[in-house]
Amino acid sequence: EDKVVQSPLSLVVHEGDTVTLNCSYEVTNFRSLLWYKQEKKAPTFLFMLTSSGIEKKSGRLSSILDKKELFSILNITATQTGDSAIYLCAVVRAGGNTPLVFGKGTRLSVIA
């Protein structure tokens, strides 16, 4: 059975801290891994990772994929209160149109 496991499930940090969110997966026919940020409403897309070892970066957020060890990390440096959200990891399987497999998410709270 395909599964995506995120850790930790919740995290509280102070502004300015650096955090690392983890996503491990066991999925047949892996194609790519996606990270989403969900604040009060719908998830919004952050990154799509397809190749191992290539870091994707957007401002203070970065992510990398390890296809050998079957995991990805999402780093957030110099956290701000606006980074408080649920971060979702999802895996896309190869073979055309197949459903995304989501992890349960990490709830990040950044306090001033």
Place this chain on the structure above:
Amino acid sequence: NAGVTQTPKFQVLKTGQSMTLQCAQDMNHEYMSWYRQDPGMGLRLIHYSVGAGITDQGEVPNGYNVSRSTTEDFPLRLLSAAPSQTSVYFCASSYRGEAFFGQGTRLTVV
């Protein structure tokens, strides 16, 4: 661009009532899906469709029906609402794996 439009935003139903959650996308995506999100459970797939006329069950399909008569629309029907269906529902359309989500429907069944 409207993207994915999902209605209503909020709904309260009595047990046994039926309703349809509407979802429309204007991006010409073949792939559409419905998820429910409950605290601590992440996004769980209810039903999905890979194109007009084709639907399939996801992880938690019981109590829900879908149809896909056009590429644009993918409604989700609750035939007889139960309190266990109290949740937040998201519709999504996808292209090359990346999902675009509607704004969600918060459904309460009393």
